[in-house]
């Protein structure tokens with residue numbers, strides 16, 4: 682195949698236990714999927730239908746210890762999340778069969794320009810600019826379901842400069858992983874390479890340059906990034 686420009690690099694994530702990598706296709710993100718977080722965002726934490734947004738594939742970064750503070754925000758927030766990596770195509774799957782689509786799991790950060798997101802919300806406009814910016818989806822190495830199964834519980838946590846800011850258990854997800862997979866597959870064809878960020882627990886808060894962010898989910902993995910000065914001068 683000839684291209685008029687050099688094709689973009691395939692974004693991928695490392696996988697524990699192998700040199701082979703997981704190629705990323707789409708990045709789906711679930712909003713407000715823990716009750717206490719829905720409350721802290723000022724919304725009713727009843728079981729409304731899941732809602733989703735996407736990040737661009739190349740927002741996914743791994744093995745990158747330093748992430749530049751993004752432009753056009755004064756309120757960059759951390760959101761630690763369980764990430765599901767899809768390994769098989771799925772259309773209209775039931776929650777019972779949903780886990781058969783899963784290749785593995787990881788730990789992700791849904792970095793959010795909260796001020797831009799809030800301004801968009803207030804104006805009834807899309808969240809896009811608050812969520813879908815460069816480097817906004819750091820992710821750990823994936824661990825295959827073939828190794829750990831399909832965890833439905835485990836401590837999820839995030840610290841900033843060693844101080845715990847977010848702490849919950851993935852069993853507290855309002856919409857479970859199988860339910861989220863079933864919901865997406867009713868609306869979109871899930872394909873191998875898709876990632877699903879499943880939502881963040883309470884305790885989201887601001888990051889500033891030089892902050893050291895660590896997070897993890899027991900039994901799945903850990904993630905660490907340092908926020909550096911803005912690359913946009």
Ligand code: MN
Nearest residue numbers: 760791880881
């Ligand atoms: Mn999120």
